[in-house]
Amino acid sequence: MKNNCQAMLPAMPSTACAIACEACDLWTICRSSRPPVTRGAGRRDRRAGFAWQIPAAAYLFRAGRPARAVYGVRQGTLKTVRISPDGDERVVAFHLPGDVVGLDALSTGRHSGDVIALEPSALCELPLTRLHGWSAEMPELARSMLQLLSSAITEAWNRPELTRGAVWQRVEGFIGDLSARLEKRGLDGRHLWLSMSRADIASFLDLRIETISRTLRRLRDSDRIDVRGRRLVLQ
Amino acid sequence: MKNNCQAMLPAMPSTACAIACEACDLWTICRSSRPPVTRGAGRRDRRAGFAWQIPAAAYLFRAGRPARAVYGVRQGTLKTVRISPDGDERVVAFHLPGDVVGLDALSTGRHSGDVIALEPSALCELPLTRLHGWSAEMPELARSMLQLLSSAITEAWNRPELTRGAVWQRVEGFIGDLSARLEKRGLDGRHLWLSMSRADIASFLDLRIETISRTLRRLRDSDRIDVRGRRLVLQ
DNA sequence: CGAGTTTTTGATCGAGGTCAAAGTTTGTGG
DNA sequence: CCACAAACTTTGACCTCGATCAAAAACTCG
Numbered sequence: 001m002k003n004n005c006q007a008m009l010p011a012m013p014s015t016a017c018a019i020a021c022e023a024c025d026l027w028t029i030c031r032s033s034r035p036p037v038t039r040g041a042g043r044r045d046r047r048a049g050f051a052w053q054i055p056a057a058a059y060l061f062r063a064g065r066p067a068r069a070v071y072g073v074r075q076g077t078l079k080t081v082r083i084s085p086d087g088d089e090r091v092v093a094f095h096l097p098g099d100v101v102g103l104d105a106l107s108t109g110r111h112s113g114d115v116i117a118l119e120p121s122a123l124c125e126l127p128l129t130r131l132h133g134w135s136a137e138m139p140e141l142a143r144s145m146l147q148l149l150s151s152a153i154t155e156a157w158n159r160p161e162l163t164r165g166a167v168w169q170r171v172e173g174f175i176g177d178l179s180a181r182l183e184k185r186g187l188d189g190r191h192l193w194l195s196m197s198r199a200d201i202a203s204f205l206d207l208r209i210e211t212i213s214r215t216l217r218r219l220r221d222s223d224r225i226d227v228r229g230r231r232l233v234l235q
Numbered sequence: 236m237k238n239n240c241q242a243m244l245p246a247m248p249s250t251a252c253a254i255a256c257e258a259c260d261l262w263t264i265c266r267s268s269r270p271p272v273t274r275g276a277g278r279r280d281r282r283a284g285f286a287w288q289i290p291a292a293a294y295l296f297r298a299g300r301p302a303r304a305v306y307g308v309r310q311g312t313l314k315t316v317r318i319s320p321d322g323d324e325r326v327v328a329f330h331l332p333g334d335v336v337g338l339d340a341l342s343t344g345r346h347s348g349d350v351i352a353l354e355p356s357a358l359c360e361l362p363l364t365r366l367h368g369w370s371a372e373m374p375e376l377a378r379s380m381l382q383l384l385s386s387a388i389t390e391a392w393n394r395p396e397l398t399r400g401a402v403w404q405r406v407e408g409f410i411g412d413l414s415a416r417l418e419k420r421g422l423d424g425r426h427l428w429l430s431m432s433r434a435d436i437a438s439f440l441d442l443r444i445e446t447i448s449r450t451l452r453r454l455r456d457s458d459r460i461d462v463r464g465r466r467l468v469l470q
Numbered sequence: 471c472g473a474g475t476t477t478t479t480g481a482t483c484g485a486g487g488t489c490a491a492a493g494t495t496t497g498t499g500g
Numbered sequence: 501c502c503a504c505a506a507a508c509t510t511t512g513a514c515c516t517c518g519a520t521c522a523a524a525a526a527c528t529c530g
Contacts, residue, residue, distance in 0.1 A: 080392075082392075084396060090396070092392050092395065093392070103385060103388055104385055104388040104389045104392060105385070106381050106382055106384075106385035107382045107385035107386035107389060108385075108389070112389050113392075132374075132378060135377055135378075135381075136374035136377075139367075139371035139377070142370055142371075142374070142377040142381075143367060145381055146341050146370075146377075146380060146381065146384060147341055147342045148342075149341075149381060149384035149385060149387075149388065150340070150341035150342035150343075150384060151342035151343070152384075152388050153339040153384065153387050153388055153391055154339045154342060154343070154347050156388055156391030156392055157315075157317075157327050157328070157339060157347070157348075157391055159395070160327065160394070160395050160398055161317075161319060161325075163395055163398055163399070163441070164325070164441045165441075166485085167485075197507095197508070197509090198508075198509065198510095199508080199509095206398070206399045207487090208486075208487060208488080209508090209509075209510095210486090210487080210488085210509090210511085211485095211486060211487075212509095213509060213511080214486090214510085214511080217510080217511090229494080229495070229508095229509080230495095402517080402518070432476070433476075433477065434476080442518080442519090443518075443519060443520080444476085444477075444478095445477090445478080445479085445518090445519080445520085446517095446518060447477095448477060448478055448479080449478085449479080449518090452478080452479090464476095464477080464526085464527070
């Protein structure tokens, strides 16, 4: 069991543990820049030099607001939500520890969606002014940024795979994706806490909550997973 | 009618015209760098200093191959295809004049999908070595690149909207997307040539070709569009 | 012109949506 | 710490829309 919080499992989710800096996508940036990105990041930086926290259901930022920073998720889970022209909101991404949030705002300078914490979460902040200053001084940092954005494109292109095909494939794909991403960060990918509601999953996979519920039951009946409410164990 | 090739319409598609450099996403890069990106771009550069051409059905590159450049589409249409683990191929993107192809390979150094021309197309090539060299010298160019990649992320996040909801909404959304993208480049967005097959559209929207056919017919019956084969006029 | 491919149309079937209601968890205040 | 309300989740019954199978029609291109 890879989880740091093993004593607490399965009550505690993987995402409740802060991941190591080395496992974060922001690490290449942080490593080549001193002081640490979070030091003096403004009034949000409650504990100087470290990640600051936001409670469940809090907004990290809202669509349309000027983007001032990109954020690394140290702990917890967040979702990106977009309001479609027709007015209904849709979950377009979930953000796990180690992910970087806010990269899509570099082009327009404004956030393209709401980002909301699904559980108490901890974040590092990299102000854009600092980012641009550094990348002018350090070409290799600029290159790291390009790689970061590029892999975000690849991921965004892979994701629609989850929204295709039969329902059980989508749900299984969704769970597998979460699991793989946690493992990639050195967390436990077999014992998950679904910090998002069924409604969030349904919105993300473009299904109904009843269908999510039924499909999870079917997967449980076939002994591929063990779900009880928001606790999920892969077999 | 905005199209340069107006005399030939509706027989000739918008995409058959080379767009102005200023309308291309690569323009910010090209403008701040001399000589033009295509000059001396290697043996592919048939007409020195200009876009080179590939015939319909030709591969621009294949998945897994080392990425040597990013490409700007000057003319024509291409598709990006991925082979899923299960072995079936899926169209994940269509590339129109002005789009930049190959950005997703910057992270891994290898292309993540096949890119195939849907009609005779013209491309500009920006070798990665040159790109990295320039961005080290010119910070503002590095910043342009970041913006380019960032907007690609935003687009990739928007795209799944097309794969959601009722069928007629997907098909209408698909057509509207093509139209809007052509208009953005100064081409005619109301008289389209569907250079992709029904099978490509179906793969992209995760529907069956019969459904595409029936839905287009229904849209035509409701006078929202006029389709005949691959020719399409928005009302 | 003619063989191959692509597209259209028709008939039938089933997966997932919809509506309704019961059951469970979560969070708050006494 | 418990009780209760609100939110979330599960389950059931029925029906619709898009998939599937089949075949004809219309392009493409040598």
